[in-house]
Amino acid sequence: MNIEDVKNIIKEELKDNPDLSNAHGVELDRCLIEPVKQTYLDSFNDNREIRLWTVLEETEDGNGYKIIYDQEDNMFGLGIKSNKDELVFIGYYGTFVETLKGM
Known part of the structure; x- marks a missing residue:
């Protein structure tokens, strides 16, 4: 899987949700x-290291939530x-849209 593959997954989801926003006001x-x-450190598995795609950062300084994509489980979640x-994985939410709404 490469950058374009990940971007295409998100792009497909957003086609059906053009006016998507969340309670945090993420633009x-x-x-x-x-x-x-x-x-990332996996908070569910003794902080073992896992490699995840970071696709969204809530704040420009990187201190807010991050939406991640796990290509092994084909799921989005939060970090x-x-x-x-240290980057810490805090849970799966399912799709990109579900994760954004769960922030």
């Missing part, structure tokens, strides 16, 4: 980023940056 034009594969500047 997709500003918050969607070029997908980048990063190492955060810890107070130690």
Whole structure:
């Protein structure tokens, strides 16, 4: 899987939800980023390291929520940056749209 594959998954979902917003006021034009594969600590599995695609950052400084994509499970979920500047995976929500609504 590559960057374009991940972008296409999101693009397909957004076609059916053109006016999508969430309670956090996330502006997709500003918050969607070029997908980048990063190492997260898995909060459900003794903080073992897992590689996930980061596709959205709630804030420009990177301190808000992050939407991630796990290509192994074909699911989107949320991540955060810890107070130690570590990326932490905090759970799956399903699709990109479901994850955005769950923020």
